[in-house]
Amino acid sequence: MTSSLPISxxxxxxxxxxxCGGAPGRGASANEVTVYVSTDRxxxxxxxxxxxxxxxxxxxxxxxxEETKSTGLANRLLAEKERPLADVFWSNEPVRxxxxxxxxxxxxxxxxxxxxxxxxxxxPEGYWTGFSARMRVIVxxxxxxxxxxxxxxxxxxxxxxxxxxxxxxDPRFGSTSFHVAALYAELGEQKADEFxxxxxxxxxxxxxxxxxxxxxVARGELKAGLxxxxxxxxxxxxxxxxxxxxPDREGIGVAVMPNMVSLIARAPHAERGRALVDYLLSTAVExxxxxxxxxxxxxxxxVAPPKNLPALAAVKPMLLDYGKAAARVEDVTxxxxxxxxx
Amino acid sequence: MFxxxxxxxxxxxxxxxxxxxxxxxxxxxxxxxxxxxxxSSLDAYTAVVFDARQRQLLFNTLQLGAGASLVAxxxxxxxxxxxxxxxLRAVRMLRVLLLAPLAVPPYIxxxxxxxxxxxxxxxxxxxxxxTGFFPLVMLATEAAARAISVDLEEAGLLVAAPxxxxxxxxxxxxxxxxxASILLVFVLSISEFGVPGLLRVRVFTTEVFTAFAAxxxxxxxxxxxxxxxxxxxxxxxxxxxxxxxxRLTYRSGRGNGLQWRGRRWKIVVAVAASATIxxxxxxxxxxxxxxxxxxxxxxxxAAGAGQAIVNSVLSSAAAAALATLIGLGVGYWRTxxxxxxxxxxxxxxxxxxxxxxxxxGIGLIALWNRAPLTAVYGTMWMVVVSGVARFAPVxxxxxxxxxxxxxxxxxxxxxxxxxxxxxxxxxxxxxxxWPALAASGLIVFILGFGEIGSTILxxxxxxxxxxxxVYTLIANAPASQVARLALVQVAAVLLPxxxxxxxxxxxxxx
Numbered sequence: 001m002t003s004s005l006p007i008s009x010x011x012x013x014x015x016x017x018x019x020c021g022g023a024p025g026r027g028a029s030a031n032e033v034t035v036y037v038s039t040d041r042x043x044x045x046x047x048x049x050x051x052x053x054x055x056x057x058x059x060x061x062x063x064x065x066e067e068t069k070s071t072g073l074a075n076r077l078l079a080e081k082e083r084p085l086a087d088v089f090w091s092n093e094p095v096r097x098x099x100x101x102x103x104x105x106x107x108x109x110x111x112x113x114x115x116x117x118x119x120x121x122x123x124p125e126g127y128w129t130g131f132s133a134r135m136r137v138i139v140x141x142x143x144x145x146x147x148x149x150x151x152x153x154x155x156x157x158x159x160x161x162x163x164x165x166x167x168x169x170d171p172r173f174g175s176t177s178f179h180v181a182a183l184y185a186e187l188g189e190q191k192a193d194e195f196x197x198x199x200x201x202x203x204x205x206x207x208x209x210x211x212x213x214x215x216x217v218a219r220g221e222l223k224a225g226l227x228x229x230x231x232x233x234x235x236x237x238x239x240x241x242x243x244x245x246x247p248d249r250e251g252i253g254v255a256v257m258p259n260m261v262s263l264i265a266r267a268p269h270a271e272r273g274r275a276l277v278d279y280l281l282s283t284a285v286e287x288x289x290x291x292x293x294x295x296x297x298x299x300x301x302x303v304a305p306p307k308n309l310p311a312l313a314a315v316k317p318m319l320l321d322y323g324k325a326a327a328r329v330e331d332v333t334x335x336x337x338x339x340x341x342x
Numbered sequence: 343m344f345x346x347x348x349x350x351x352x353x354x355x356x357x358x359x360x361x362x363x364x365x366x367x368x369x370x371x372x373x374x375x376x377x378x379x380x381x382s383s384l385d386a387y388t389a390v391v392f393d394a395r396q397r398q399l400l401f402n403t404l405q406l407g408a409g410a411s412l413v414a415x416x417x418x419x420x421x422x423x424x425x426x427x428x429x430l431r432a433v434r435m436l437r438v439l440l441l442a443p444l445a446v447p448p449y450i451x452x453x454x455x456x457x458x459x460x461x462x463x464x465x466x467x468x469x470x471x472x473t474g475f476f477p478l479v480m481l482a483t484e485a486a487a488r489a490i491s492v493d494l495e496e497a498g499l500l501v502a503a504p505x506x507x508x509x510x511x512x513x514x515x516x517x518x519x520x521x522a523s524i525l526l527v528f529v530l531s532i533s534e535f536g537v538p539g540l541l542r543v544r545v546f547t548t549e550v551f552t553a554f555a556a557x558x559x560x561x562x563x564x565x566x567x568x569x570x571x572x573x574x575x576x577x578x579x580x581x582x583x584x585x586x587x588x589r590l591t592y593r594s595g596r597g598n599g600l601q602w603r604g605r606r607w608k609i610v611v612a613v614a615a616s617a618t619i620x621x622x623x624x625x626x627x628x629x630x631x632x633x634x635x636x637x638x639x640x641x642x643x644a645a646g647a648g649q650a651i652v653n654s655v656l657s658s659a660a661a662a663a664l665a666t667l668i669g670l671g672v673g674y675w676r677t678x679x680x681x682x683x684x685x686x687x688x689x690x691x692x693x694x695x696x697x698x699x700x701x702x703g704i705g706l707i708a709l710w711n712r713a714p715l716t717a718v719y720g721t722m723w724m725v726v727v728s729g730v731a732r733f734a735p736v737x738x739x740x741x742x743x744x745x746x747x748x749x750x751x752x753x754x755x756x757x758x759x760x761x762x763x764x765x766x767x768x769x770x771x772x773x774x775x776w777p778a779l780a781a782s783g784l785i786v787f788i789l790g791f792g793e794i795g796s797t798i799l800x801x802x803x804x805x806x807x808x809x810x811x812v813y814t815l816i817a818n819a820p821a822s823q824v825a826r827l828a829l830v831q832v833a834a835v836l837l838p839x840x841x842x843x844x845x846x847x848x849x850x851x852x
Contacts, residue, residue: 075560082712083711085720342544
């Protein structure tokens with residue numbers, strides 16, 4: 001007869017270890033705050049660790065994964081709406097925040113730290129405040145593109161000389177989804193549809209993320225692509241043969257995507273949540289993010305811009321109503337699927 | 343067979359746990375989708391029939407599942423049989439190396455092959471999933487081959503050649519468990535998102551994901567999951583009918599049975615196993631190692647991963663133990679106590695497993711994030727719940743197949759001898775299905791370890807599992823960093839496997 005069941009014994013032992021491990025439960029914290037973060041973990045974690053050091057408040061963070069690999073924190077916030085675990089939502093682009101606002105997940109809070117941030121980047125009702133922005137830029141390979149060939153506008157990318165040589169991230173997700181929604185808001189449906197049809201006809205490569213766009217261009221597999229400033233900066237810091245163009249200085253302007261921070265409705269620790277929001281909107285955090293590899297552009301006046309990038313005042317931003325642009329995302333996603341063959 | 347309170351209590355508890363953890367989230371989401379905004383769910387359902395694009399997606403999905411199952415079977419069945427019936431040296435280590443591809447998340451395998459070949463296609467996705475999931479078929483085949491009786495084989499060998507015995511006796515006895523594993527591969531393949539997403543293959547899971555991530559529409563996403571579920575149910579029904587058709591009863595023996603002991607066979611198996619290990623493990627890991635070698639932020643890969651590793655190992659082990667226990671009860675009920683509708687029950691278990699992980703995750707939030715369950719929600723126990731919810735159907739399927747191979751007469755003899763049901767279960771049934779129990783636990787552990795779709799939705803703030811840590815660091819990390827993190831994850835699963843291999847598992851059933 002065989003001996004007893006080692007798996008059962010082992011599982012009992014493991015159960016005990018798990019139970020005794022003291023995993024935190026809801027409301028068990030003495031001095032904790034919970035934040036859901038869709039900004040890249042490598043950039044956000046140092047900021048939150050610094051807050052822990054300064055305030056003595058433990059930060060329980062939930063980070064997001066790369067855009068095309070999970071449903072994202074926004075879905076979790078929607079599902080937890082009636083009994084949220086989160087106190088604060090820190091988003092790296094406007095779309096998710098505006099959708100959550102429309103679904104009643106957020107609570108208004110006008111932070112004193114927002115003083116000095118232009119009104120364009122603040123919700124009039126106080127449901128969100130923008131800080132530390134990125135821009136949607138054209139990245140190109142400096143070995144394959146001569147100075148006279150550098151595109152000045154995103155609309156140049158539909159020209160025959162760029163056929164099969166341009167990549168964009170999947171426009172259904174992340175910052176690219178915001179970018180396309182902004183274009184539809186700016187250009188109108190007819191012109192925007194036409195632009196994307198011409199991109200498709202020009203054999204644009206649609207890949208899973210902005211970092212992939214950058215990598216394809218850096219490796220010389222493609223000449224150019226649309227991506228975010230922080231993605232390009234990673235390549236620049238690594239000495240790869242790329243450069244970026246802040247497009248449409250003479251035209252519609254460049255799409256500026258601020259981080260957004262919001263208080264969660266019915267947050268279990270609203271007071272501590274407000275304190276965290278105040279911190280995230282401070283000039284100190286904008287300075288940290290500007291000086292990190294995130295190279296996020298400060299929105300407060302007087303904070304030095306990151307290396308390799310101009311200050312916000314030196315570029316022509318797209319004039320956007322972020323609420324209206326975000327409201328178009330779902331409709332635009334449906335429109336683009338047949339146009340781009342997604 | 344006999345009324346026994348202990349049997350009733352055990353099985354009722356298992357069924358209740360199965361229902362609450364695995365069935366309810368999917369049913370809840372389905373109900374929500376049907377009761378959602380007027381027209382939304384109907385649009386999604388009718389689109390499957392009338393929309394040519396949706397039909398193409400369904401066809402792609404079918405090809406992906408069938409292709410991956412075929413590749414996994416072609417590799418896994420011969421190897422599993424060889425591990426059981428060709429006496430080899432270092433078979434435990436060989437088994438670990440052959441199982442190792444299962445420890446690598448499919449997405450990571452796909453990444454490695456993209457680095458190597460640059461191929462983005464349906465064929466590439468079939469290859470990646472088939473070579474990644476073949477250990478499931480191999481494990482089940484070996485367990486089935488070791489567990490069956492040798493008496494019948496030896497009787498057959500008296501009058502027939504080995505190949506005829508193999509065809510007429512051995513393979514039919516193995517079929518239920520092997521078929522269950524092939525079906526498992528099919529369902530895993532059609533419900534997989536990461537690989538087709540990366541390799542730019544348009545399948546139904548990508549549509550489900552879009553509805554969640556791009557459109558934030560839970561009802562639509564659930565409705566879009568229905569074709570996947572229907573497809574899995576159809577295949578499961580067909581497989582179940584095939585499995586029921588040739589069932590034989592048998593009893594255990596003590597002889598050698600059908601074995602291939604010649605040196606020639608050992609060389610053939612060694613070469614085949616080596617080639618498999620090279621293609622399915624060495625090449626992708628080697629590519630990742632090559633990419634990782636140029637990492638510039640090496641310290642960040644491992645920093646902070648220690649607690650995440652511990653969380654993953656503990657929660658996966660707990661989920662594996664619970665799921666196996668529940669699967670034992672549900673499997674026994676299905677095999678011994680259900681006389682009608684068995685094909686439907688088998689299909690239902692498969693359909694549960696086919697429900698996309700994100701749908702399960704949202705369902706778990708809706709059900710558990712409410713009093714009095716808030717004591718559990720927001721703790722690491724939700725990661726265990728998520729693992730059980732996703733993979734208890736797998737355990738139930740595998741163990742039902744294994745219990746089907748246990749002769750009822752052995753239980754009857756124990757009853758006549760005065761044994762109560764629990765004693766019968768522990769002293770008669772379990773020893774005979776021990777390989778399948780171990781295989782089930784191992785499979786659930788590995789699948790649970792790599793699971794991220796529902797885990798990321800329910801993991802408590804401030805705590806992390808290793809896959810969550812890996813995937814949250816992938817964003818904007820260079821390819822070399824991604825590769826290094828992937829290797830950390832592979833090692834974290836392989837080490838328990840190696841440890842398990844070092845513990846002598848009584849593969850031969852009593």
